[in-house]
Amino acid sequence: xxxxxxxxxxxxxxxxxxxxxxxxxxxxxxxxxxxxxxxxxxxxxxxxxxxxxxxxxxxxxxxxxxxxxxxxxxxxxxxxxxxxxxxxxxxxxxxxxxxxxxxxxxxxxxxxxxxxxxxxxxxxxxxxxxxxxxxxxxxxxxxxxxxxxxxxxxxxxxxxxxxxxxxxxxxxxxxxxxxxxxxxxxxxxxxxxxxxxxxxxxxxxxxxxxxxx
Amino acid sequence: xxxxxxxxxxxxxxxxxxxxxxxxxxxxxxxxxxxxxxxxxxxxxxxxxxxxxxxxxxxxxxxxxxxxxxx
Ligand SMILES: [Zn+2]
Numbered sequence: 001x002x003x004x005x006x007x008x009x010x011x012x013x014x015x016x017x018x019x020x021x022x023x024x025x026x027x028x029x030x031x032x033x034x035x036x037x038x039x040x041x042x043x044x045x046x047x048x049x050x051x052x053x054x055x056x057x058x059x060x061x062x063x064x065x066x067x068x069x070x071x072x073x074x075x076x077x078x079x080x081x082x083x084x085x086x087x088x089x090x091x092x093x094x095x096x097x098x099x100x101x102x103x104x105x106x107x108x109x110x111x112x113x114x115x116x117x118x119x120x121x122x123x124x125x126x127x128x129x130x131x132x133x134x135x136x137x138x139x140x141x142x143x144x145x146x147x148x149x150x151x152x153x154x155x156x157x158x159x160x161x162x163x164x165x166x167x168x169x170x171x172x173x174x175x176x177x178x179x180x181x182x183x184x185x186x187x188x189x190x191x192x193x194x195x196x197x198x199x200x201x202x203x204x205x206x207x208x209x210x211x212x213x
Numbered sequence: 214x215x216x217x218x219x220x221x222x223x224x225x226x227x228x229x230x231x232x233x234x235x236x237x238x239x240x241x242x243x244x245x246x247x248x249x250x251x252x253x254x255x256x257x258x259x260x261x262x263x264x265x266x267x268x269x270x271x272x273x274x275x276x277x278x279x280x281x282x283x284x
Binding site: 175178179181182183185186187188 | 218281
């Protein structure tokens with residue numbers, strides 16, 4: 001079976017250790033916008049190689065943790081506070097975190113609504129959710145890679161609100177996705193982008209939401 | 214962001230005509246629309262002239278341009 005793109009060396013070559021469009025730019029944008037303070041307990045869901053967790057620790061002084069389901073990613077990861085777990089089944093109690101990051105991962109969860117419900121549960125009242133992901137022009141979710149599983153932004157927006165969040169910010173960062181596709185194309189040694197992230201109309205967004213109550 | 218290594222770019226055997234220097238793989242900034250990429254390309258270490266092999270110009274670089282234009 002072919003490995004998913006985010007576990008293949010070509011993505012690491014093209015995107016660095018963050019393994020997603022925009023690198024740390026959107027992470028920093030979200031952290032600054034929510035006013036992330038030293039000592040905050042922060043969770044990164046789908047932390048991959050731990051790049052965001054390390055960033056949130058070193059740059060913001062956060063008490064950051066990450067969960068990642070893939071043992072291969074965790075073996076290659078660096079840094080502390082990384083736990084093997086699925087995004088929709090988090091090994092943390094209610095009201096545990098000031099903020100939760102979920103970068104380029106939501107559309108990979110088996111059930112996004114269930115995942116958002118879990119995020120809501122582990123966040124404290126008033127806690128922040130930073131969500132960045134691919135979004136699709138239509139609801140055709142055939143296939144298994146992150147691009148093929150992307151859903152329309154309006155759908156995600158609705159799910160986030162229904163899960164008990166107030167959306168504070170919603171930004172389009174689609175050009176970052178095309179840049180990543182271009183980097184993949186340059187690095188791949190093949191004459192096509194090695195995934196469907198150049199699928200027509202596919203976009204990328206950053207959303208910041210706050211747990212109501 | 215890190216320097217992109219393009220498999221098709223190869224400096225082996227190329228010399229700069231003006232300087233008679235062997236080309237080396239050096240980071241070159243490529244700008245397309247509002248995106249900037251740092252790509253390793255065969256470059257003259259003396260005068261800075263960059264060689265873009267034809268298959269790269271007509272292949273990858275052309276495809277990247279289309280990809281970035283396609284909204
Ligand atoms: Zn020269």
